[in-house]
Amino acid sequence: MLDMDISVIPPLAGVVAIIVAAYFAHFVLSKSAGNKRMKELMDSIHRGAMTFLNEEYKIISVFVVVVMALLLVVSHYTDMPWQTAVSFLVGAIFSGLAGNIGMRIATKSNARAAEGVKKSFGYGLRIAFSSGAVMGLSVVGLGVIGVYIFYQAFIDNASLSTILFGFGFGASSIALFARVGGGIYTKSADVGADIVGKVEAGIPEDDPRNPAVIADNVGDNVGDVAGMGADLFESYVDSIIASIALAILVGYSATAPETVYPLLIAAMGIFSSIIALSFVRSEKNAYTAMRNGLFGSAIIFAVLAFITTHYTMPNLDPFYAILVGLVDGIIIGLATEYFTSDQRLPVKKIAEASTTGAATELIQGLSIGMMSVFIPILATAVAMILAHNYYGVYGVALAAVGMLSTLGISLATDCYGPVADNAAGISEMAEMGEDIRKKTEDLDAVGNTTAAMGKGFAIGSAAITALALIFTFVKSVEKAGISVNISLIQPEVMAGLFIGAMLPFIFSALTMGAVGRAAEKMVDEVRRQFKELGILKGKGKPDHERCIKIATKGALREMILPVVIAVTTPLVVGILSIDALVGLLAGATASGFLLAIFLANAGAAWDNAKKYIESGNLGGKGSEAHKAAVVGDTVGDPCKDTSGPSLNILIKLMSIVSLVFLPLFIKFL
């Protein structure tokens, strides 16, 4: 009886999320996008983003078809159910859908937010934040609905878990392309635009004469909206799937409260997020407004989760496991804020180091980036042990669900960033005047801090989700009656650990090198346009389209190799040795977590050190210190927006690939 009642809640929550998202979308689209110039700029950005997305979808389609074929073949020869191919496809489609909706609205709201600021600061904030909310709620809504559909449809199937893993694998695949491709796109445009524009020609950021400036604005959307959304969609569904699978693996039936519980908790998170979205209002301080929303949703969620646990579970232990994850996420967010905010000591130290040149500034940034791993890693290690103490491996998966529960609002905060950034760009390019420019810049400044916090959160949640998936994998192997020897004294496990720990370095090397190469092409093109078209002398007009094409082509070409490595490595190692594969996953998760935080925080700290100087400190704009800080900022760009975030996907994807293809590995034993 109870089972019947409660299992309605998750899909209901999902549908509510979609309806509220639609409401926010309507709210944004009903606003004026300003004058003709603003609309033109908005349309250019929107078109550029959609072009990239469509081109990307073509490549993804090929990938999806190949993988589906592979899954069908494998399911023919092994115990893998053929429905895995279907759930894979749906997972990919749902992830793509969420990203598409989010990006469509984001690229329609930048000019509207800038125009809204005319009315009042708080009105502009509402428009920008509402567009972020569309993304946040689409992701959680589609995530819960998707998992629920497959859970219900195959509740009697003995291979329910594998089918769910297929859904996660689909989500992972989209995320990989979106994060890697989007990351390369955004930074090749940004670095290219900065080097020739800011450094060589000495024109300001977002100057419309810079041919790469639209590509740069498009990049913010494809990287930080579509990429971030797909990344967190993956973490979100993976954490739910892992806990359902672990509940079954540790002995609960598919209909037991323990098995539905993760979905219920996700539903509570959705309700909390929706309520807290209304807290994000302020005429003065956008940062405080968002913090109110984030903390508010966490508190509401904790209460709802407590009540849910009390009425559905035998004791409160799972609630504690969830709480551990929630608190871990908050700690990671606050630690990230400390190491990357220009109000705090670390960034100020980097800024001071830039008075002795770019080299010392970079050394200081590297040092601070590496130091910043301390709190997130320690907190997550402790969280894992605590969650495990409460409810074993299932508890670890619940901690991941807890951390991601309020994703509806935290993702809204993340996606707000690029919209505000674009709004600032449009107000500059459309020459909306000093006052509006200043207000949109204030919106943007908050976006930088929330973006850094969002990145820390995305990494932390990826790490704990990957851990849950690894534990799920080991339990699945044991369940299949195969003896695993994953002791560290086993050389195969240690070798797997070494190679796994190596992969994030190789992956980062590839993505960073890709940005370098693509950026050099962009630099050449911008230099050519400046020279041949005489743009700076006021003669010709910049050819934005060409720059967009270069970024698109570069990103799509460069993303293939990293993707292939991420998918094939666990496959090959798993066929050779399941023990080594577990070592590989553990090594990759530990090293990927560390490297991702180091890269993301170093990059954000360099960015904000530059902003700190630009706001008038240590000589301000144009000083030698500022020039040094610009170098640091540019180096940090691919670190924080390409290589770092891509690692989130790498560690989750390799684990989910291992889970999906376990029947294949068993066949090769």
Next chain:
Amino acid sequence: MLDMDISVIPPLAGVVAIIVAAYFAHFVLSKSAGNKRMKELMDSIHRGAMTFLNEEYKIISVFVVVVMALLLVVSHYTDMPWQTAVSFLVGAIFSGLAGNIGMRIATKSNARAAEGVKKSFGYGLRIAFSSGAVMGLSVVGLGVIGVYIFYQAFIDNASLSTILFGFGFGASSIALFARVGGGIYTKSADVGADIVGKVEAGIPEDDPRNPAVIADNVGDNVGDVAGMGADLFESYVDSIIASIALAILVGYSATAPETVYPLLIAAMGIFSSIIALSFVRSEKNAYTAMRNGLFGSAIIFAVLAFITTHYTMPNLDPFYAILVGLVDGIIIGLATEYFTSDQRLPVKKIAEASTTGAATELIQGLSIGMMSVFIPILATAVAMILAHNYYGVYGVALAAVGMLSTLGISLATDCYGPVADNAAGISEMAEMGEDIRKKTEDLDAVGNTTAAMGKGFAIGSAAITALALIFTFVKSVEKAGISVNISLIQPEVMAGLFIGAMLPFIFSALTMGAVGRAAEKMVDEVRRQFKELGILKGKGKPDHERCIKIATKGALREMILPVVIAVTTPLVVGILSIDALVGLLAGATASGFLLAIFLANAGAAWDNAKKYIESGNLGGKGSEAHKAAVVGDTVGDPCKDTSGPSLNILIKLMSIVSLVFLPLFIKFL
């Protein structure tokens, strides 16, 4: 009978090594050190280096006394034999002695090598290389003699292994101080000298007007001679100790051939090195000469090891394990050469990226540094599995012995670098003319490549030695009758892994930050001297002593915290949970290995990209590309000479601390 015969060989080899070292020392010291100016410069460098060493010894003495007291207390309450305190002391003294001898000769041979070049290029090469040979042979000679003494003295003691670990711990402690302190010293001087001298004042490298130039030359010696020597002394004795201990742990008696075998193999390595030292002669190409020496020694060693194995062991399996290690070392050396030589694609790519500015140059360098981990990690993972297949965990320790066997000559090659560097500096400062300057620069250029290869080798040998120590630790725990559960599904092990993998990042953050801070002080002092003394206007003379004091003080103060972390972390974690400690050691070794190679190779590649441009490519000296490359070189300095190498010590030290204090951990169970 056989046992009696063969056990004489190791101490004999050790004594021969010392005698040959004395011969080379005599050879070097008998040569002329040139004119008065050259002698003055040499004496300044020598005095500066010795001052640092003496100050460092004071701090180390305090540390040694504290640790000895701790060991005596622990031995009183646990099963640890009190002799461990003695072997610890002797290990520390032997390591210090080897470093002292090597550095004394190195700082007496720079001017002599420069003067020798007057006679002929090959003569200068012989002098510089001979001084390196003094270091190389002192290290292996004292290493083998030290281990042999304790092995023989306590051959009937049930705790023989623990006493030997004490010796390794002593060596580790000196290495930690020497590497961390020396690394901070050398780079704070170098970075400080470069920023104000090369970048701001536009005067050349080694310009005598630069007040920090002597400190920079001193730094080369304390970092790359004393630091490198102590590092490899530690790896060398640890690998021998680990294999002796593992032989006993897997069931052989203390007098069995298997137990003496590692010492015998080390002896063969000494003989091979001594023979091959004579190959290093050339009037034209110093690089080819050294490569002949390195490959020659490897071939001779392989033959001797084969014969030794054939006559002392039941089958050839241990020989294969040793060969695996030897080949792994060569592969790592060649891979390092590929990624850091200015004749190869990676460095050329970095140089090309500098034409679009410092930022792209740095991004490219980061990317290539990360990519360079691929071959060393893969080769070492494969080597570990192969060696284990031949002879179990004992085989892995033998692989480490094999890799380090020809240390006598490979360390000579490493220590040649700073001598040649100093010789070039002296020829510039003493204005010995274009021709001599050119020849000493040729000597120096080879030194850069061999130094990079030496670093790669030092890291690789540290990693495989650490692995051998970890396996020794696990076997020791099992032997003590304690059940270890080091499966990766155990959350404590996974948490240990996470925290262990984090430590190299924190350690690097501290050492890199230390260089940044110390360099800023140096920059301020050099700026002050330029301004107040009017050095550049030819008025006053630079105050070198002050800069030496700043570097010394900075290094000594900044090395304390990293050292404390390295020693106490395994102690605390081991007392809490032995399982977590194993995870910690494995995580630290994997992540430390990766980070060390990344940092070392990125640094060396940036260095050589700058040299590539300076040799006339892409605009040559003074071009915009050159300026960008100088930034990259400066950022790379602490990466390759401070943070990277310090990690070698971290991973070995934590393992040996765990082994020494195992009786304490058992007490707390």
